[in-house]
Amino acid sequence: MININAVIQNVPTEEKEPIQMKRIIWIIPDSEFVFAVTLKGEGMFPFIASMDEIEIGIATGTILLIKDPYARVINDKDISPQLKEARDKKWEIVQFLWHDNKELVLNRKTRKSIIREAATKFYLPKYEIDRIIKRFWQRGMNKNALLADYINCGKKVEKNYSGKKLGRSRKYSEPRAGINIDENIKRIFRQVIDNHYRPMKKPNLSATYKYMLEKHFSDHYKDQNGEIRAKIWSKDRLPSDNQFRYWHKKEFDFKKDYIGHYGENAFNLHYRELLGNSMAETLGPGSIYQIDATVADVYLVNPINPLKVIGRPVVYIVIDVFSRMVTGLYVGLEGPSWLGAMMVLDNVVEPKAQFCLEHGFEIAEEEWPCKYLPERLVADRGELEGYNADRLESNLNINMDNTPPYRGDLKAIVERHFKTVNDRIKYTSPGAVQREYRTRSDEDPRLKAEYTLDDFIKFMIIDVMWHNKHINPTYTLSRGMLADGILPKPIDMWNWGVKNRKGRFNVYSRDFVRLTLLPIVKANITRAGIKISDRYYSFDKAISEGWFTTGKNKRTDFSYDPRDVNRIYLPHETGEGFDVANLLEKSNAYKDLTWEEARFIHDSVSEDIDNAKRDDLQNDIDRDMATQKINTEAKKRMQKAKKSQPQLSKNQRIKGIGENRNEEKERIRENEKFILGDSEQKEGQILPFKSMDTELEDTSETESLGMNKANNQLLDKLTKHRDQIFGKDEE
Incomplete structure (x- = not known):
């Protein structure tokens, strides 16, 4: 179908046939003919063409419908007043010829007379009127088609650098001193900017300029000490600092410079293009939750003794991307860790009416109806990464998305909520941190602290309830929400999404x-x-199944709460239910502690034992040396005895062990017997038997030796006689 203002072009069938572009300017009513003009040249007026021929040519491919080569979108604000005034005057002429006298200007017989009339009316020569109306037809038949082609004015001229110095003279130098910045100098500028200036953490063009002179515009030589020195060239061979700065500014690339100075992560966080929408991937409530933690800008005090400051709390928040509803909240003193993430995810599935009631607020379930897990959870690469996070996917069917480092903008909704919360804290809460770095005159916020942890939890609950009912003017409502008259409130959008999008929840x-x-x-x-470590647990099922009597060690996975060392949990193999194992009495030293405290005690004891190993080794060595001394003395005594007495056979040595034992026993009894009575009573003197060693050593006193032998024989006879009287058997 042919329309007014369409541009067509013929397809040459012969080698020398010219290519012509034509514009359809008018379709004759109740006719099969149109008026068209040729787009090239100024001497062509409209001519009549057959519509059927054009349509057949388009159908057969000999004529093409092409894009208008003169189509331009021009903002009136960008047109100077002078050009706009000239255009409007020409438009009055077009209005007279085309809109008021269209049939006359298209008819060849009446065209000259109407153009002459227009020349008279507007005080312009006839050729000028011809040029204006032809331009109107050729350039698109709109008002801006009459603008002059100043866009084509001017021509890029290649500068000739072979002659004298271009530009103004330097104020304090010889006339035309310096050099022209040709392509070789530009190449040096770009190289220095890329390799030296952009990697600088603190941008400094002056230092970069001096570096360039030292590397590219100086002679290098060795001084008397062999050190390499640089002597820059004369002024008429150097680019000036202003020239260097001018070309840097002329070819300035903010993105490259910023990434070079501060890194791509910083650029993506602060200056990347914001062309997307967080809602693009959400299908309804529960599609995507964003989770994050921050240290709140407020100091808290001990609830028992308010004069004790306990530091700043950590706040975990989970937000639904679709509705901006806060679906989970945890406030505690645990640093950003798996424990804190575990607590806020537990709060996600907790009925919020029950949660608020625990902290003194009574609300209806529909005021905060969030108690389901999401389909997808977006977090940063911290506590929700690793084995624990993998279990969320495998057991709870939650798809985990961890953002790259330093890219908080990828979970901007929850990040922005933290900023809003901290802004409110600064203006409403005692002990608030007003700025990150205090000056001398600033009062210490720790001295103003009044909130306890429970007070701050109540503060956060109130803030969340306000947020869920607050109108968010930046939220983009869907067509369905607009049709149903939904306001951009999180609670209203949540309820609408649950009803119309059916939600995307995981229920456990x-x-x-x-x-x-x-x-x-x-x-x-x-x-x-x-x-586990040096602690022991047990439970009834393990005893009944004989876990501890198999005589073979094995390892089993247990779940545990890091805050309670008293019990661990064994999930059933079916995945339904669990058994609780309690700490045994022999491990009561760890009772009521946290796992961290128990680990600290175990490590402390292990460290003390390790530190005492040196003393223990020394004790072992002392014992071994004393034993060795006894062994050596006994060996020497035996060797002396063998030398001093006749050689005895083995049978002779072991014969009479019982008699020998009785002799030694009597000697020991005599030495060990108790003497009771008056301490002043004169005690009888006991003459101890001399040992074999003494006898061997005192070989010179033969008479004493003889007497001792006689005494020994007499003592043996007395002992035998006593045993016969008392009826004692030989031992």
Whole structure:
């Protein structure tokens, strides 16, 4: 179908046939003919063409419908007043000829007379009127088609650098001193900017300019000490600092410079293009939750003794991207960690009416109806990365998305909410941190602290309830929301999405969610119990199934709460339910502690034992040396005895062990007997038997030796006689 203002072009069938572009300027009513003009040249007036021929040519491919080569979108604000005035005057002529006298100007017989009339009316020569109306037809038949082609004015001229110095003279130098900036100098500028200026953490063009002179515009030589020195060239061979700055500004690339100075992450965070929409991938409530933690800008005090400051709390928040509804909240003193993330995810599935009631607020369930897990969870690369986070995907069917480092903008909704919360804290809460770095005159916010942790939790609950009912003017409502008259309030958008988008929730019991969130520890099954570190646990099922009597150690996974060392949990193999193992009495030293405290005690004891190893080794060595001394003395005594007495056979040596034993026993009895009575009573003197060693050493006193032998024989006879009287058997 042919329309007015369409541009057509013929397809040459012969080698020398010219290519012509034509514009359809008018379709004759109730006719098969049109008026057209040729777009090239100024001497052509409209001519009549057959519409059927044009349509057949388009159908057969000999004529093409092409894009208008003169189509331009021009903003009136960009047109100077002089050009706009000239255009409007020409437009009055076109109005007279085309809109008021169209048939006359198209008819060849009446065209000259109407153009002459226009020349008379507007005080212009006839050729000028011809030029204006032809330009109107050729350039698109609109008002801006009459603008002069100043856009084509001027021509890029290649500068001739071979002659004298271009530009103004330097104020304090010889006339025309310096050099022209040709392509070779520009190449040096670009190289220095890329390799030296952009990598600088603190941009400094002056230092870069001096570096360039030293590297590219100086002679290098060695001084008397062999050190390399640089002597810059004379002034008439150097580019000036102003020239260097001019070309840097002329070819300035903000993105490259910023990335070079501060890194791509910083650029993406602060200056990247914001062309997307967080809503693009959401299908309804529960499609995507964003989670993050921050240290609140307020100091808290101890609830028992308010004079004790306990520091700043950590706030975890989970937000639904579709509705901006806060779906989870946790405030505590645990640093950003898996424990904090575990607590806020537990709050996500907790009925919020129950949560608020625990902190003194009574609300209806529909005021905060969020108690479901999402389809997808967006977090940063921190606590929600690794084995614990993988269990969210495998057990709770949550797709985890961890953002790259330093890209908080990829979860901008929750980040912006934290800023709003901290702004409110600064103006409403005692002990608020007004700025990150205090000056001398600033009062210490820790001295103004009054909130306890429970006070601040109440503050956050009130803030969340306000946020969920607050109108967010920046939110882009969908067509369905607009049709239903929904205001951009999180609670209204949540309810609308649940009703119309059906929600994208994962529903699990709270115990199941908690069991999944708890971290896992490997435990050894031993005869002494379920061993974790140096603590022991047990439960009835393990005893009844004979876990501790198999005589073979094995390892089993248990879940545990890092805040409670008293019990661990064994999930059932079916995935439904769990068993609780309690701390045994022999491990009561760790009772009621946290896992961190228990680990600290275990590590402290292990460290003390390790530090005492040197003393223990020394004790072992002292014992071994004393034993060795005894062994050496005994060996020497035996060797002396063998030398001093006749050689005895083995049978002779072991014969009479009982008699020998009785002799030694009597001697020991005599030495060990108790003498009771008056301490002043004169005690009988006991003459100890001399040992074999003494006898051997005192070989010179033969008479004493003889007497001792005689005494020994007499004592043996007395002992035998006593045993016969008392009826004692030989031992």
